[in-house]
Amino acid sequence: MYRRLVGANMRGQMQYRVAFLLDLVGTGIGTAAAFGTLALILQRFENIAGWTLAEIALLYGLVETAFGLMDMIFSGFDPGTFGQQVRRGTFDQMLLRPLGLTLQVFGSDFALRRLARIFQGAAVLGYALIAAGIRWTLLKVLFIPVVLASLVCFFGALFIVGATITFWTVESIEVVNIFTYGGVEMMSYPMEVYHPWLRRFFTFIIPGIFVNYYPALYLLDRPDPLHMPAFAPLLAPVVGGGMLLAALAFWNFGIRYYQSTGT
Amino acid sequence: MNPLKYSANRLQNQDLKLFWHLIQLGFQQQFSYRAANLAGLMTNFFFGLLRASVMIALYAARTDVAGMSLQDAVTFTAFSQAIIAYLSLFNWWRVMLAVYSGEIASELLKPTNYFTFWLAQDIGRAIAHFLTRGLTIMAAYALFFKITVPQTVGQWLALAVTLVLSLLVSFGWRFLINLTAFWTPDARGIGRIAFGLSWFLSGFMMPLRFFPDWFVRLCHLTPFPAMVNTLLEVYLGLLEGRALLGALAQQVLWVIALFALCQLVMRAGVRKLVIQGG
Numbered sequence: 001m002y003r004r005l006v007g008a009n010m011r012g013q014m015q016y017r018v019a020f021l022l023d024l025v026g027t028g029i030g031t032a033a034a035f036g037t038l039a040l041i042l043q044r045f046e047n048i049a050g051w052t053l054a055e056i057a058l059l060y061g062l063v064e065t066a067f068g069l070m071d072m073i074f075s076g077f078d079p080g081t082f083g084q085q086v087r088r089g090t091f092d093q094m095l096l097r098p099l100g101l102t103l104q105v106f107g108s109d110f111a112l113r114r115l116a117r118i119f120q121g122a123a124v125l126g127y128a129l130i131a132a133g134i135r136w137t138l139l140k141v142l143f144i145p146v147v148l149a150s151l152v153c154f155f156g157a158l159f160i161v162g163a164t165i166t167f168w169t170v171e172s173i174e175v176v177n178i179f180t181y182g183g184v185e186m187m188s189y190p191m192e193v194y195h196p197w198l199r200r201f202f203t204f205i206i207p208g209i210f211v212n213y214y215p216a217l218y219l220l221d222r223p224d225p226l227h228m229p230a231f232a233p234l235l236a237p238v239v240g241g242g243m244l245l246a247a248l249a250f251w252n253f254g255i256r257y258y259q260s261t262g263t
Numbered sequence: 264m265n266p267l268k269y270s271a272n273r274l275q276n277q278d279l280k281l282f283w284h285l286i287q288l289g290f291q292q293q294f295s296y297r298a299a300n301l302a303g304l305m306t307n308f309f310f311g312l313l314r315a316s317v318m319i320a321l322y323a324a325r326t327d328v329a330g331m332s333l334q335d336a337v338t339f340t341a342f343s344q345a346i347i348a349y350l351s352l353f354n355w356w357r358v359m360l361a362v363y364s365g366e367i368a369s370e371l372l373k374p375t376n377y378f379t380f381w382l383a384q385d386i387g388r389a390i391a392h393f394l395t396r397g398l399t400i401m402a403a404y405a406l407f408f409k410i411t412v413p414q415t416v417g418q419w420l421a422l423a424v425t426l427v428l429s430l431l432v433s434f435g436w437r438f439l440i441n442l443t444a445f446w447t448p449d450a451r452g453i454g455r456i457a458f459g460l461s462w463f464l465s466g467f468m469m470p471l472r473f474f475p476d477w478f479v480r481l482c483h484l485t486p487f488p489a490m491v492n493t494l495l496e497v498y499l500g501l502l503e504g505r506a507l508l509g510a511l512a513q514q515v516l517w518v519i520a521l522f523a524l525c526q527l528v529m530r531a532g533v534r535k536l537v538i539q540g541g
Contacts, residue, residue, distance in 0.1 A: 018447075018449050018452075019448075019449045019452050021452075022449050022452025022453060022455070022456065023452050023455070025452075025456055026452055026453075026455030026456040026459055027455070029455075029456055029459035029460060029463070030455070030459040030462070032463070033459055033460075033462050033463035033468065034468070036463065037463065037468045037469055040474050040475060040478055041321070041469050041473055041474070043475055044328070044329075044473055044475075045321045045322075045328075045473075048317065048320050048321055049320045049323075174299060174302035174303065174306065175302050175305060175306075177302070177306050178305060178306055178309045181306075182306070182309050182310060182313070185310060185313055186313050189313075189316075189317055189320075190320075192320075193316050193317055193319070193320035194313070194316045195312075195316060198312065198313075198316070
């Protein structure tokens with residue numbers, strides 16, 4: 001059923017080929033601006049907190065690729081557009097259909113234009129995997145898809161929580177952007193550059209540090225300047241999966257208490 | 264008094280009055296989006312904190328890079344976050360939306376140039392954003408970091424001039440992008456590319472003087488440095504004497520070029536609209 005909903009959605013998007021292409025190029029330029037700037041700047045500065053361009057590319061590539069994937073799969077939950085659905089009452093239509101609600105929201109949007117972000121992220125990630133001097137082991141090869149999946153779950157959880165909150169606020173709350181887009185920006189750089197308070201927030205409250213930074217330390221065999229227990233990199237799937245489950249529980253709780261706006 | 268001259272005067276007065284009313288309108292509109300503005304403010308500030316952290320890590324033990332101290336560089340991140348809303352750097356789709364919804368038909372009937380109609384409203388919007396999203400971010404930053412502030416009267420004057428010019432360049436560019444809506448249903452996609460380019464080439468992400476020379480030369484072929492980089496360098500007091508005058512003159516030229524282009528393209532667009540019957 002999910003495949004049919006998404007299939008219909010994708011066919012719809014492919015009807016606007018020019019729009020699709022322009023979106024690809026536009027997103028591409030945005031991403032290129034961020035990483036291109038970094039690459040050009042590092043010609044002068046050489047490194048950030050001892051991390052070379054290729055090493056930062058690992059952080060950046062992982063988080064960009066995963067966020068792009070998440071944004072495509074979870075775009076039905078995008079707090080901005082989901083808020084509109086609640087306001088306009090299109091969400092109420094879903095309540096009337098004889099089909100699981102979560103499935104319908106998942107199937108309501110599958111943003112193909114995120115492909116640009118995924119390509120761009122994957123290109124940077126590919127560069128990092130080749131140029132960062134990783135000493136490859138079988139375990140590391142297997143670990144990369146696990147990290148990506150954990151990141152997708154992590155950001156997906158944030159989207160779902162953001163969408164659920166709109167049941168109460170009705171207005172789409174843009175503050176969620178601080179954690180999603182802000183999280184992407186923050187996790188693109190090594191954590192030791194940030195003030196301890198910011199770091200603690202992203203360790204204990206929104207534990208993003210475990211899904212990108214620690215896996216990267218492990219892949220690069222870098223010592224941990226923050227002195228976490230040695231098993232910290234292995235927490236990635238636990239944190240990602242755990243957050244997604246918690247978010248879905250919150251979502252179900254939200255649905256039970258949802259009252260329509262009446263529009 | 265010559266009656267002809269009298270009526271010309273009166274017309275001018277009325278135009279000015281209308282212009283002033285439109286500025287007020289644009290200003291007031293911003294205060295109906297209080298929640299959105301607050302969220303935007305927090306987001307701008309949070310991203311600013313991240314950017315400042317990266318800047319501090321980049322400098323490491325360096326005391327001076329391309330004439331900028333670490334304090335200047337941190338101030339750069341503050342100031343560039345503070346002008347996002349003022350220059351509407353991330354998006355502005357007002358004219359595009361008016362074209363797509365058909366509202367433009369009634370707006371064109373108004374007894375004022377369509378370009379001026381939006382320019383006035385944008386000035387009002389910018390003043391509101393300058394106060395609510397610009398000054399506040401600078402003040403919030405000052406709580407966390409030591410930031411650079413212009414020292415001399417001359418610097419403040421130059422800043423005032425360049426603030427206005429930057430807004431005009433940015434408006435000309437945004438208006439021009441919106442006009443593509445007359446010809447294509449995909450103006451938003453084109454706009455996204457245009458805005459993306461402007462972050463990259465304007466010196467918004469990093470001061471242009473940090474980049475390699477070939478890249479800076481490339482940027483200066485576009486109007487983008489006249490939107491952001493000049494403004495930042497004037498604020499930080501990095502330009503003096505002839506360099507300062509040259510930068511301001513460049514801004515003036517871009518304003519003239521973009522405004523003229525806007526009028527030309529707008530006329531062509533409106534003609535197309537009229538032929539099609541709206």
